[in-house]
Amino acid sequence: MTATVTRDPAAPPATPRRRVVVSGPARAAIGFASGALLLFALAPSALSDFRLSLLAKYLCLAMVAVGIGLAWGRGGLLTLGQGVFFGLGGYAMAMHMKLADAGPGELPDFMALYGQLDALPWWWRPFASPWFALPATVLLPMLVAFLLGSLVFRRRVRGAYFAILSQALAAALVIFLIGQQGTTGGTNGLTDFQGFFGYDLDDPVNQRMVYFIVAGGLLLLLALARQLMHSRYGELLVAVRDGEERVRFLGHNPATVKLVAYVVAAGMAGLAGALFVPAVGIINPALIGVVPSIEFVVGVAVGGRAVLLGPVLGAVAVAWARTSLSEEFPAAWTYLQGLLFVLVVAFLPGGLASLPALARRLRRTPRQEVGT
Amino acid sequence: MTGLEIRGLRVSFDGFVAVDGVDLTVAPGDIRFLIGPNGAGKTTLVDAVTGLVKATGSVRFGDHELLGRPVHRIARLGVGRTFQTSSVFEGLTVLQNLDIAAGAGRGAWTMARRRRTVPVAVSEALETIGLAGRQDALAGTLAHGHKQWLEIGMLLVQNVDLLLLDEPVAGMSHEERDATGALLAAISAARTVVVIEHDMDFMRSFARTVTVLHAGRVLSEGTVAQVQADPRVQEVYLGTGGVA
Amino acid sequence: MTVLVGQLFTGVSIGAVLLLIALGLSLTFGQMGVINMAHGEFIMAGAYTVYVLQGAISSAGISLFVALPVAFLVAGALGALLEYLLIRRLYARPLDTLLVTWGVSLILQQLARDIFGAPNVQTRAPDWLTGNVPLFGDLTLSTNRLFILALAILAVVGLTLVLRLTPLGRRIRAVVQNRDLAAVSGIPTGRVDRLTFFIGSGLAGVAGVALTLLGPIGPTMGTNLIIDAFLVVVVGGIGTLKGGVIVAFVLGTLQSLVEYTTTLSVAKVVVFVAIVGFLQWRPQGLFTLRTRSLA
Numbered sequence: 001m002t003a004t005v006t007r008d009p010a011a012p013p014a015t016p017r018r019r020v021v022v023s024g025p026a027r028a029a030i031g032f033a034s035g036a037l038l039l040f041a042l043a044p045s046a047l048s049d050f051r052l053s054l055l056a057k058y059l060c061l062a063m064v065a066v067g068i069g070l071a072w073g074r075g076g077l078l079t080l081g082q083g084v085f086f087g088l089g090g091y092a093m094a095m096h097m098k099l100a101d102a103g104p105g106e107l108p109d110f111m112a113l114y115g116q117l118d119a120l121p122w123w124w125r126p127f128a129s130p131w132f133a134l135p136a137t138v139l140l141p142m143l144v145a146f147l148l149g150s151l152v153f154r155r156r157v158r159g160a161y162f163a164i165l166s167q168a169l170a171a172a173l174v175i176f177l178i179g180q181q182g183t184t185g186g187t188n189g190l191t192d193f194q195g196f197f198g199y200d201l202d203d204p205v206n207q208r209m210v211y212f213i214v215a216g217g218l219l220l221l222l223a224l225a226r227q228l229m230h231s232r233y234g235e236l237l238v239a240v241r242d243g244e245e246r247v248r249f250l251g252h253n254p255a256t257v258k259l260v261a262y263v264v265a266a267g268m269a270g271l272a273g274a275l276f277v278p279a280v281g282i283i284n285p286a287l288i289g290v291v292p293s294i295e296f297v298v299g300v301a302v303g304g305r306a307v308l309l310g311p312v313l314g315a316v317a318v319a320w321a322r323t324s325l326s327e328e329f330p331a332a333w334t335y336l337q338g339l340l341f342v343l344v345v346a347f348l349p350g351g352l353a354s355l356p357a358l359a360r361r362l363r364r365t366p367r368q369e370v371g372t
Numbered sequence: 373m374t375g376l377e378i379r380g381l382r383v384s385f386d387g388f389v390a391v392d393g394v395d396l397t398v399a400p401g402d403i404r405f406l407i408g409p410n411g412a413g414k415t416t417l418v419d420a421v422t423g424l425v426k427a428t429g430s431v432r433f434g435d436h437e438l439l440g441r442p443v444h445r446i447a448r449l450g451v452g453r454t455f456q457t458s459s460v461f462e463g464l465t466v467l468q469n470l471d472i473a474a475g476a477g478r479g480a481w482t483m484a485r486r487r488r489t490v491p492v493a494v495s496e497a498l499e500t501i502g503l504a505g506r507q508d509a510l511a512g513t514l515a516h517g518h519k520q521w522l523e524i525g526m527l528l529v530q531n532v533d534l535l536l537l538d539e540p541v542a543g544m545s546h547e548e549r550d551a552t553g554a555l556l557a558a559i560s561a562a563r564t565v566v567v568i569e570h571d572m573d574f575m576r577s578f579a580r581t582v583t584v585l586h587a588g589r590v591l592s593e594g595t596v597a598q599v600q601a602d603p604r605v606q607e608v609y610l611g612t613g614g615v616a
Numbered sequence: 617m618t619v620l621v622g623q624l625f626t627g628v629s630i631g632a633v634l635l636l637i638a639l640g641l642s643l644t645f646g647q648m649g650v651i652n653m654a655h656g657e658f659i660m661a662g663a664y665t666v667y668v669l670q671g672a673i674s675s676a677g678i679s680l681f682v683a684l685p686v687a688f689l690v691a692g693a694l695g696a697l698l699e700y701l702l703i704r705r706l707y708a709r710p711l712d713t714l715l716v717t718w719g720v721s722l723i724l725q726q727l728a729r730d731i732f733g734a735p736n737v738q739t740r741a742p743d744w745l746t747g748n749v750p751l752f753g754d755l756t757l758s759t760n761r762l763f764i765l766a767l768a769i770l771a772v773v774g775l776t777l778v779l780r781l782t783p784l785g786r787r788i789r790a791v792v793q794n795r796d797l798a799a800v801s802g803i804p805t806g807r808v809d810r811l812t813f814f815i816g817s818g819l820a821g822v823a824g825v826a827l828t829l830l831g832p833i834g835p836t837m838g839t840n841l842i843i844d845a846f847l848v849v850v851v852g853g854i855g856t857l858k859g860g861v862i863v864a865f866v867l868g869t870l871q872s873l874v875e876y877t878t879t880l881s882v883a884k885v886v887v888f889v890a891i892v893g894f895l896q897w898r899p900q901g902l903f904t905l906r907t908r909s910l911a
Contacts, residue, residue, distance in 0.1 A: 078711045151892055155899035160651050160710055164846045165892065171843045172888040179881020232475060233483040235468045239461045246459045249422060250530055251447035251476025290843065294718055301715055334726040341719030345712050346702055 028226060032219065039215040049204045056211040056279040058319040059218045063272035065300045065311035066221045067265030072297070073305035074229060075261040076241035078159075081166035082269045082296045084173050085141035087288030089270030091177075092140055093277045094190035095124060096133035101194045104128075109192065116182035124183070130197065137274035138267045145266030146259065153255040153262075158244070167290055174289040189284020196278040210278045217275055218312070221268050226308050228264065237261055269296075298337075302344050304353025314351060373400035374450065374533040375564055376421070380429035383413070383420050390416040391427065392588035398534075398581075403556075403565045405575045408585035409608060414568045415456070417585070418536045422446055422453050433534060448476050452532035456539050458519040462512030466503050466522060469511050470494045473526035493529045501525040501555065517548035524555055535565045541574050553578050584608070618755055623876045624869060625751075629761035631868025632768040633830070635861060636823040637841050638848040639771055642860045643816030644695075646849050647792045648809060650703055651714040655845070656838020657724035658694055658817045662687035662824020663833040664732060666739050677742035680825070687821035694724075695817020699810050707809075721838070728835035736834035745829060760829040767826055771819060772861055778815070779857070788812050792855055851891055853901025863902060867891075 043055060064082050071077045098108035099120075111117050126132040148169065152162060177184045184190075199206040228234050240247050240254045247254050277283050286292070296315070303314020318337075326333040344351060348358075378396040382389065391413040398404045406414045420427035423443040431438040438446050460469050467490065474493050475483075490498075490507075498504040501521040506514070511522060520540060527535055540556070541549045549571075556565065556578060569575055575582065575596065582599045584592040592602040599605055637659060644650050665687040666679065673679040698720060706713045745763055748756035779785035787808045790798040799805045827833065827841075848867060852859030867887060875883035 076711075078714070080714075148892065151896060155896055157895055157899050160645075160649070160714065161850050161895075163651070163711060163714060164843075164850055165895075168843050168847055168888055168891070171840065172884045175884040176881045179879050227484070227486075230486050231484050232471065232478065232487055235464060235487075236472055236475070236483070238463055239468075239472050242461050242463050243459055245424075245443075246455075246461070247472070248443040249447050249453055250473045250526065251444050252472070253442075253444045290839065294715075297715065331726055331730060334722055338719040338722035338726070341722070342702065342716050345715045345719070346706060349709070349712060 032223065035219060035222070039219070040212065043215075044208065044211070049207060052211050053207055053279065054323060056207075056214045057276065058316045059214045060272045060276040060279055061296065061299065061319050062312040062315040063214075063218050063221050063275070064269045064296050065303070065315035066218070066225050067268030067272075068296055068300045069305055069308070069311035070225050070228060070237075070268075071261045071265035072300065073307070073311070074234060074241065075237045075258055077258055077262055077265075078163040078297070079166045079262065079265065080163050080290075080297065081168075081170040081293050082265065083170050083288035083290070083293035084166075085145060085266040085269035086273035086276070086292075086296075087173065087177075087283065087285075088141045088144060089137040089273030090277050090283035090288070091184070091190065091273075092127060092133055092137040092270075093274040094193070094283045095127040096130060097193045097196060097277065098190055099124070099128045100197070108190075110185050110188070110190070111182065114182050121183050134274075138270045141266040141270030141273075142263045145263045149259045149262040150255070153258045156255075167293065170288070170290050170293045174285040177285045185284070187285060189282060189287070190277075191282040191284070193278070193281055201278060201281065210275070214275045214279055217271060221271070222308065222312070224264075225268075228261075229308060233257070233260070298341055300351075302340065302351055304351030306350070307353045310351050310353035313353070317352075373562065373564055374434040375400040375402070376534055376566070377432040378417075378421070378429070379432075381417065381420060381427055381431065382429055383416050383425055383427045385425075389588055391420060393429070394585070394588070394590055396583060396590065398564055398566060400564055401560070401562075403560050403567070403578060403580040405579040405582045406566060406568045406585060407570070407572075407575065407582060408591070411587070412585040413588040414585055415538055418453060418538060418566070418568065422451060422536065444476070447530070447532075450531070450533035451536065452527040452530045452534070453536035454520075454523045454527065454538055454540060456542065458516065458523055460511040460514075460519050460522050460526070462510065464511060465508050466498070466511055466514070467494065467507040469522060470497055470525055470529050474529035474531075476530065491529075493531070497525040497528045500528060500558070502551075517544050517552075520544065520548075520552065521555065524552070524559070528559060533563055535559065535563055537565065537567045537569075539568055539570065541569065541571055549574060619876075622755055623872050625755075625757055625761075627869030627872030628865060629765060629868070630872055631865035632761070632765040633823075633826065634844055634848055634868055635768045635864035636764065636771060636826055637820070638845040638852075638860050638864055639768075639775060639857075640816040640819035640823065641842070641845050641849050642852070642857055643775075643788075643812055643819070645846065646852075646854050646856070646860065647788060647816075648812055649710055649854070650707075650813075651710060651717070651846070652695075652698070652703070652817075653714055653718040653842070654698060654721040654724060655717075655817070655820050656840075656842040657721045657728075658691040658820035658838070659824040659827065659841060660724070660728060660833070660835065660838045661691050661694055662821030663739075663828050663837065664728065664824075665690050665821065666825050666828045667732070667737055667833065670739055675742075676740040677744070680742055680745075683825050684822060687825045688818035689821075691821025691824065692814040692818030695820070696810050696814040698817075699813040703813070704806065704809060725835045725838075732835070734835065736832035736837075738832045739828040741829050764826045764829065767822070771822060772857065775815075775819070776857060784808075784811060847891055851894060851901055853898075853903040856903040859902035 044052060047055060064086055068079065068082055071079055102108045107117065107120060127136070152165060157165065178186050180186070193201055195201060196206065196210065199209065201207065236247070236252060236257055240257045244254045247257070273283065299315035299318040300311040301314070302318055303312065304310025322333065322337070325336065348354060376396070376398040378394055381391055381394045383391040394417060406417070408414055416425060419425040421431050421438060423438065423441055423446045427439055429439065433449060433451060436449055438449070438451070461472070464472070471487055471491065471494055474491055498507055501524060503518060503522060503525065511519065514522060524540070541552050544552060553574065559565070579596050582594065582596055583590060584599055584605050586608050591608060592599050592605045641655055644652050644655065666683040669679045669683050669686065670676065673682060698717070702716055702720070703713055706716060741760060745760045748758050749762060750756050779789060787798070787803050790801070790803055791805050791808050795805060827837070848860055848864050852863040870890060871883045871887050874886045
């Protein structure tokens with residue numbers, strides 16, 4: 001066994017904390033500037049339209065990962081149901097786009113196709129207004145997370161119990177969506193969008209526009225997550241992760257602390273889902289169920305759960321590997337994905353983000369044991 | 373300063389009665405030691421007062437009834453405690469540990485921002501517990517005795533009126549023990565303190581009053597000398613070395 | 617009235633399947649605290665055992681009865697191997713175990729696809745398990761559901777006897793209640809863990825055999841089954857079989873009744889809400905092992 005294996009997986013990154021405190025803001029500014037440069041200047045000029053729209057899709061998945069990094073990496077809340085919030089945001093946006101495509105007073109195309117309905121169901125109606133639909137993409141997931149979270153955390157349901165409940169919610173939502181085919185599109189989900197707030201989605205220029213919105217959204221979420229992680233709240237969240245009962249005796253309510261992280265992560269996933277719809281052009285149950293929900297966590301684990309950028313890089317790397325490998329070698333990709341996941345979580349709990357620190361330590365004390 | 377008034381306290385676990393009708397009055401500013409053989413119900417009593425286990429009866433702290441309140445509410449009323457095993461946040465620095473302890477009741481706006489300066493109470497506590505030079509060290513890297521002091525420091529900044537200490541000197545060296553005793557003496561100047569302890573030398577040096585618990589009931593109460601002279605206490609402790 | 621009774625029986629048979637699946641989990645998750653996401657793939661391994669055996673043994677009846685012990689051994693061996701290679705290194709990190717075993721389940725699913733093909737396959741059921749047993753009025757019960765119910769009851773009774781009466785059972789319970797004390801009392805906790813895992817996973821194999829009677833089998837059959845089964849253990853309570861048994865039948869009946877009045881999709885949501893509501897009342901599950909620890 002090497003030192004990495006016995007190390008607490010959830011321990012903060014190996015970077016000395018003092019350095020971050022001293023030069024934190026400056027480093028962050030440089031980091032965000034180079035991130036913006038990469039996303040807004042380099043990527044659009046270097047990538048073809050097709051590649052750029054793929055990148056937009058990956059960045060949406062990365063936005064979910066930022067939230068998981070906060071809730072799981074910092075707060076220890078293993079949420080296996082982020083697909084639910086991703087889906088709520090996605091469906092809210094998709095419903096609005098469907099209604100906008102159909103025009104005032106008309107039914108969306110798929111409803112007319114299935115022919116079960118004469119009029120729009122009542123719960124579709126508010127989504128016709130962008131003033132309702134846009135906030136709803138974020139607020140609706142946050143509301144669901146708030147309801148579930150406040151019930152569950154208040155009664156100290158935690159750890160594996162919480163993970164299983166969050167996963168069961170994903171399973172229930174998917175079965176529900178599939179069952180309500182007439183109003184939700186069932187297995188097919190919602191797709192075939194023409195416009196996005198009046199802009200034609202088939203136009204490559206507008207697709208680029210969507211990419212820029214996605215990239216901006218990701219940077220925004222990263223800034224938010226960074227602020228939360230470095231705030232007093234972020235410190236308290238780590239304390240709750242490592243000693244929930246002790247925090248209680250200091251006069252804090254851990255349920256509230258966890259609830260904030262869970263609700264924020266849900267809002268982030270909602271925004272990601274909302275941007276995923278115009279970027280990729282579809283939302284359906286297969287994208288938000290149990291398996292994709294776990295896959296969100298996979299990316300975070302591979303990248304490194306406890307550092308800010310780990311989840312983003314992990315999510316993008318895993319999604320990219322899937323696209324480039326799964327079409328040519330679907331079987332090999334599944335084996336690789338499974339194996340990668342087993343090895344990283346079991347033997348490199350800090351994720352790929354912990355590799356540089358590990359390499360530094362190995363260089364100081366050369367050992368042959370680390371084969372991964 | 374606020375005292376503690378316990379009346380008819382009863383705690384049972386699935387039929388096993390751990391605390392069986394305890395009456396206990398701790399005057400404001402007292403340093404009360406709770407002693408008794410293993411299984412006497414000392415820790416359970418502290419658990420009940422701090423809201424960790426359900427209990428019946430009454431525990432009054434100043435004007436407040438504590439029973440039935442959630443743990444963090446009791447803590448906010450000014451009741452602090454330590455545990456037998458040290459329980460600092462090992463993944464956080466000494467400073468962060470203290471800042472969290474000082475932070476109950478902070479508003480959302482303060483919580484959402486970075487800590488720019490060290491709160492006065494925290495820097496004072498750092499001096500008091502002698503860890504000022506190590507404020508950025510991870511708590512997990514501290515020696516056992518230092519962790520215990522950090523815990524006491526966390527109680528200090530928590531600004532409590534009543535301190536419940538569960539075996540604060542267990543596992544400490546002689547020097548650490550004396551230093552801890554001095555620390556406790558300083559702290560108790562403005563606070564009511566209840567200490568669970570097995571170390572009789574430590575008790576003799578610092579206790580003002582003593583309560584002996586046995587099988588969930590109060591066996592004897594008084595000054596150190598009175599309790600030591602009580603034949604019932606000697607009987608209970610017979611074979612475990614005796615109090616005297 | 618007849619309809620209601622019919623729905624109750626449907627609920628009981630859903631419960632029996634749930635119970636068979638959850639029984640193994642109540643050992644590995646309930647007793648050991650390990651969240652094994654590959655449990656569903658052990659079920660699949662049990663199901664494919666029937667499929668393979670039917671290639672060798674032409675009689676569906678004989679192959680079914682041969683498959684029961686063989687599937688137990690196959691799935692149990694897989695479980696013991698998994699415990700030995702990965703899980704025992706992760707006992708201190710239960711949430712990571714969940715993720716690691718999910719990776720394992722991906723690999724096992726792909727293995728099944730490579731060996732048996734991606735499409736579902738159908739096994740043959742013996743003739744005596746394809747009919748219906750008349751109950752009263754025009755109410756009938758399908759024999760395969762009755763068989764599964766009997767199998768579930770048998771498995772519960774068998775497991776209870778093993779835990780209560782055998783030295784192994786005593787050791788398992790000792791390790792569950794106080795691992796450190798068990799270790800210093802001379803119980804080889806590592807071997808007990810492996811054996812517990814063997815039995816729990818073996819029971820998944822038996823559940824897999826039972827599932828071949830209800831429909832076609834495929835590489836991903838396990839994924840959806842285990843979520844419900846995990847819920848059964850969570851609601852039933854850790855460290856007890858009793859809770860799981862009751863909850864399996866209650867959840868099965870609840871789902872069947874709600875499904876009858878509405879639809880399957882609504883029933884799933886109602887069951888989920890009911891579970892969250894139940895946990896408000898008893899967050900530790902129906903029955904719990906009480907401990908005095910802070911955590």
